[in-house]
Amino acid sequence: MKVIVIGAGLGGLALANGLGRAGIDVAVYERAQSPLIRRQGYRLHLSDVGIDALTSVMAPQRRAAFWATAHKPAPERERQGEPG
Numbered sequence: 701m702k703v704i705v706i707g708a709g710l711g712g713l714a715l716a717n718g719l720g721r722a723g724i725d726v727a728v729y730e731r732a733q734s735p736l737i738r739r740q741g742y743r744l745h746l747s748d749v750g751i752d753a754l755t756s757v758m759a760p761q762r763r764a765a766f767w768a769t770a771h772k773p774a775p776e777r778e779r780q781g782e783p784g
């Protein structure tokens with residue numbers, strides 16, 4: 701089975717990661733020719749639920765990159781079990 705995902709936004713890329721990790725052949729199509737084509741924010745604030753959902757569909761290497769590039773919360777707000 702091959703799944704085609706239309707749109708490389710957060711939803712589409714999370715879905716594609718999850719499908720890929722489940723062994724499903726997936727292709728993502730995005731109409732924007734560049735990530736710079738529309739005005740976007742410089743970062744996303746993710747709740748604990750959002751972080752859990754996103755990291756659950758990431759391959760280990762991408763999860764490590766996610767944590768390596770994420771802003772670290774103040775110590776008193778740090779999540780239990782967060783690496784690094």
Ligand SMILES: Cc1cc2nc3c(=O)[nH]c(=O)nc-3n(C[C@H](O)[C@H](O)[C@H](O)COP(=O)(O)OP(=O)(O)OC[C@H]3O[C@@H](n4cnc5c(N)ncnc54)[C@H](O)[C@@H]3O)c2cc1C
Nearest residue numbers: 706707708709710711712729730731732741743744745746
């Ligand atoms: C200024 C701003 C700040 C935000 N800050 C936060 C935040 O801090 N935390 C947070 O959780 N959320 C935030 N959000 C909301 C968050 O960005 C959205 O909830 C999220 O991007 C939605 O993801 P999505 O994949 O559904 O849609 P999108 O990210 O909009 O992705 C949809 C993609 O599909 C593509 N597409 C659409 N139609 C087609 C087509 N026919 N063919 C091919 N490609 C197509 C579009 O070009 C787009 O790239 C913010 C939003 C804005 C505007």
